[in-house]
Amino acid sequence: MIFNKLSRRFLVVVTGLVSMFSMSAARAEYELNMTQGVTPISQDIYSLHMLVFWICVVIGVVVFGAMAWSILHHRKSKGAVAANFHESTTIEIVWTVVPLLILIGIAIPATGTLLDLEDAKTNADITLQVTGIQWKWKYTYVDEDVSFISSLAQSSRDVMSDPTGNENYLLEVDEPVVLPINKKIRFLFHSSDVIHAWWVPELAVKQDSVPGFINDSWATIEEPGIYRGQCAELCGKDHGFMPIVVNAVSEAEYEQWLVSKKEEAAAAAASAEQEWSMKDLLARGETVYQANCSACHGPTGAGIPGAFPAMTGSPLVLGDAAGHIDVVVNGKAGTAMAAFKGQLNDVDLAAVVTYERNALGNSVGDMVQPSAIKNAR
Amino acid sequence: MYTETTHDAAHGEHHDHGPAKGLMRWVTTTNHKDIGTLYLWLAFIMLLYGGSMAMIIRLELFQPGLQWVEPHFFNQMTTMHGLVMVFGAIMPAFVGLANWLVPIMIGAPDMALPRMNNWSFWILPFAFTMLASTTFMEGGAPAFGWTFYAPLSTTFAPDTTDFFIFAVHLMGISSVMGAINIIATILNMRAPGMTLMKMPLFVWTWLITAYLLIAVMPVLAGAVTMMLTDRHFGTSFFDAAGGGDPVMFQHVFWFFGHPEVYIMILPAFGVISAIIPTFARKPLFGYSSMVYATASIAILSFMVWAHHMFTVGMPVAGELYFMYATILISVPTGVKVFNWVTTMWKGSMTFETPMLWALGFIVMFTIGGFSGLMLGVAPVDTQYHDTYFVVAHFHYVLVTGALYSIIAAFYYWVPKWTGHMYDEKLGKIHFWWSTIAVNVLFFPQHFVGLAGMPRRIPDYSLQFAEFNAISSIGGFAFGLAQVFFLYIVIKTIRGGEKATAQVWEGATGLEFEQLPSPPPYHSFTEAPPVR
Structure with a gap:
């Protein structure tokens, strides 16, 4: 009984493996197998992947085949009597050397592909x-x-609770x-x-x-x-x-x-040169905040206790505007707070600082203009 | 070498006193059997704890979208699952097996250093309690992956990381003490006539594993200490802004980490090498080549670490070397599989539960080995690296490899330990249930990985939905199967058909030939004869 199940299991594993991959090799289905890609290197990598895969399949068929045969025929319930051989230097040498040769067969094309892959420095356009x-x-x-x-x-952000039907979610x-x-x-x-x-x-x-x-x-x-x-x-x-x-x-x-x-x-x-109104700054600031700050400081400014500080009621935010601008523009060394001067322009920075000071439960009342950011850079 | 005279002089004739009564027996015990039992129970509890976190992971990944947990908590789950399974489940389970089996396999009365043995166990519950407690602290548990790459684990990590660092130190101390003890026992306490090349392979594989542990656990300790000083004392080991290098962290970590994965598989080879000959009723084929292959794997394990880092930007010469060295490991590993299959060849096989788990191990560990060979080919690793293909690979070698061998060992030796046979029917149900579930769980992960799903993500695009749903169903079924296993374990301990001294018709070795089932609390107070 058990034996039948066992051998069937091997068959399922081996045939399943082979059929699934051979199907996908023919149709190049992205869902089951590696993509062939659209660059010369990606195609070399794909071929190498399939080469090693088929080598594994062949070895698998031999090893699992021998095992299955043995399980089928050399069982006590069939009256098999155990032999007593337990060593053979010849056979040990054979199954050390043959795999070694197979590995050399893999290593040669792999070396060529790797050298190509690493050749980024020459002739870049x-x-x-x-x-x-x-x-x-x-x-x-x-x-x-x-x-x-x-x-x-x-x-994608809008549908995280139920992304059904959202293409490229x-x-x-x-x-x-x-x-x-x-x-x-x-x-x-x-x-x-x-x-x-x-x-x-x-x-x-x-x-x-x-x-x-x-x-x-x-x-x-x-x-x-x-x-x-x-x-x-x-x-x-x-x-x-x-x-x-x-x-x-x-x-x-x-x-x-x-x-x-x-x-x-x-x-x-050009827009950084003009004066902005509080309304425009807040509107833009909200967009910038949600895209750049909310991941850590939370969409409502609550932060994550112990990991990321809250915006709401933060002494830094409620304090002097210059100190607030400095942390946003230059970051805070030794912490996860990034320097945003390389990521956002003057208008976005002015808007987000103004937003943080006058929204998310804060109401300092002052405004930060793009020119102030320019001076702080 | 073991000498009975000194032992006798110290203790007189009263050797067979039993264990103390009550809870203090377990706290103060220096008995290798008690400590082995403690290790195995800790490992089982950690398996269920780590497994329950895996259930949360599979629940969130059951369908696309964020339904159950926040991404930050999801990262805590993947991290803690990895840490608990590696350091809490697999490693202590093998140390537990070593404690139980090494003395009775080599004819020793106990471990060489029994008090240190007690200490090395009792450190662990505190280490894991401390690690687990971070889940309930502000900032949460470690969320940077079990590989804790800097600077995510240094500059960018919450304060609770310091608890993690201390817990890792404690686990390292425990492992090193355990390893010293095993080496001291094997080299000094073998019964007269038990030469090295007569030792069971389980003892051999553990001897080699213990050296690996002593070599690499201090490296891990060094890595976490550098993290600690980077975090608090102004050093910049892993911070380029201060002259350090985040990639160096990975070199240090994987110099520990690669031997670590062999620490988790070499004793498994020893277990399988004991079980296959018993149920094939035929001696192990190529004993000495098995010993040499184990030693080769151990030595090679120190020379391949950067194959975990093919995408970090190494010089091409480095990548070539690490590719060649890595695929070379498949030679000694292949030798082992060929030897097991040849042991079965022309045997007289029966298929009791331990044999089923061992056969499952050989097939599925080999599948994990194949994907390992594929991953070792550096240019192709560009596409595999950090995808679910890798997740599938290491779960095939660690779950259907290491864990399967531990379960096989339980079924094989539990009649010896308790004197009770387990329930054969339930054992077989446990095997088939687990084996079908584990393949439903992990096989589809090859496909999503190849199709482009990165690992350690809490949510994914819709093209991966079907295989993730299948994988989750397999996961829940596999998890439930191990709760069923808990029932089998308890049932076996509480009673069952009486086991004979030899237990299995084809069993050999001192523990089956020279000791009753269960063995007395103090066994081999006199050295047994060794053939």
């Missing part, structure tokens, strides 16, 4: 600097003076990173706080962004499209909520996009 920030990504086009922050889209951002196809893109990774990892499966790029160090990687995207990924290194509370969206477009579209981004930046700089 575009350099994109990626900064991990709790819990969003900052992209800086090093040669173009274009820089922006990309965080989880509001459409948790894989959508407010501002995707745009890259041209058929260009060698060199990514430079670093972090402003803890370790994150930038991962887009279709690009076969997964690299840690480490505070104080710069890592690199590269990709040449061969097909236009939208490619989604996520942070892959536990980076605190909202690790699961900092997606990546890459929009790969033709070179012409990419150039056009760069122009529009530069125009946007110029407009933002």
Whole structure:
């Protein structure tokens, strides 16, 4: 009885494994198997993955097959009498050397792919600097003076209690990173706080962004499209909520996009020169607060006791505006409080400080203008 | 070597006094059997505690969206689940088995250092109480993963992290003392004639494991001490702004962490090497090659740590070296599996419960080994790293590997320990229930991992929903099966069919050949004859 179940179990495991993977190999279904991706490296990695997988399947069939045969035939209930052999140097040498040869067969193509993968420094057309920030990504086009922050889209934040039917739930951002196809893109990774990892499966790029160090990687995207990924290194509370969206477009579209981004930046700089009204500051401040501050300090300013301080009634917030601005702009060394001067512009910073002082249960009554932020930088 | 004369001179003829009565028996005991029992019970309680946190994780992941817990609490659950299972369940269970079995396998009256043995156990309940208490403190339990990478665990961690640091120190002290004791016992207290190459493989694997423990637990202690001084005393070991390096933390951690995973699997190899020959009624194939393979795995385990770090930005030469060294481990591990299968070949097998768990171990540990080989291939690890593929891999080797061997060991030796046979029918139900559930639980995690689901996330996009739901159902079923196991354990202790001295028809070794079931409170007060 037991034996029948046992052998059936082996069959299920082995045939299930084989059929599931061979199906997906034929149809390249993303849901069951690794993506083949859209870069030369991602395709090499996929082939290597399938090679090692099939080697494992063959070894599995041999080992589990021998085991199943033995369980079938060499059982006491069938009158099997135990043999007494218990060593053979020859056979030990064989099953040491044969696996060694198989490993060499894996190591040779793996070495080639790894050397390609690590060749980020030569002949890059575009350099994109990626900064991990709790819990969003900052992209800086090093040669173009274009820089922006990309965080989880509001459409995902709104439906967390029931995301049914929300396409690309948790894989959508407010501002995707745009890259041209058929260009060698060199990514430079670093972090402003803890370790994150930038991962887009279709690009076969997964690299840690480490505070104080710069890592690199590269990709040449061969097909236009939208490619989604996520942070892959536990980076605190909202690790699961900092997606990546890459929009790969033709070179012409990419150039056009760069122009529009530069125009946007110029407009933002102009708005920082004017005086803002309390109403406008509060309205903008709420948006900025919810996108950048609420993850730690809470949507209502309550914080998380013992981990992140509350905004409501905070002596720092209720005190002198200059001290408040200093912490927001320059951060607080030795704590999780980031320096926001590199993340937000003058208007956003002025708005969020004003908001914190006059909302979330606080009512200091004063206003902070963008010019005050400019002076504090 | 063991000498009976000195022992006799000290204690006279009154050797067979039983245990003290009441609770103080367990607090003050220096008896290896009592301490082994204490370790095993602690491990079981921790298994249920760590398992209940796994249930919370699977509950939240049952469907997309945030239904049950907040992300911050979810991170506390994954962290504490890992810490409790590694340091609280698997490691103490193997130390418990060593306490019970090593003396009666080598013909020794007790462990070499019985008072230290008591101390090394009694540290642990306090360490785990302290660690668990952080869950109820302001700031919450550790939420930075059981690997506690800096700076998330230093600059960015709540104050409760200091309790975690102290608890890890205590666990380390306990482990090192336990390891010293095991080495001292094995090297000094073997019965005359029990040469090293006659020792059961369980004793061999534990001897090697104990050296691993002594080598790497101080490294872990160093890592948490550097964390402590970074947090409070102005050092910058892991802070680049002060000249340190967060990646160095990972090198230090994994220099401990990789041998640690072999600490959790080598004794399992010893258990399986005892059970397979008994139920195949045939001696273990390739005993000496098993010993050498174990030693090779242990040595290699010190030289592969950075394969956990292929994405941190290492020089390419480093990545190549760590890839080659890592995939090389599959050779001695393969030798072990081949030896077990060959032991079964042309045997006369029966399939009592311990054998079923051992066979389950071989099949599913091998599946975990295959995914391990895949993960070792550095360029492909770019896609696997920190995904559910890794989660599936290490649960196949730790749950269906280490835990399965511990359960197999329980069924195999519990008739010897208690003198009662367990209920064979219930044991078989426990095996099939667990084995089906555990595969429903972990096999789909390979697929979601390959499809792109990162690990340690409280919520996921809709494409991963089906497999996560399946996985959660398997998880609940597996959890329930271990509550059923608790019932079997209690039932066996309270009574059952009388076990013979040999217990199993094919059992060999001093504990089965020279001792009744259960053995007297003090066994082998005179050295047994060794063939």
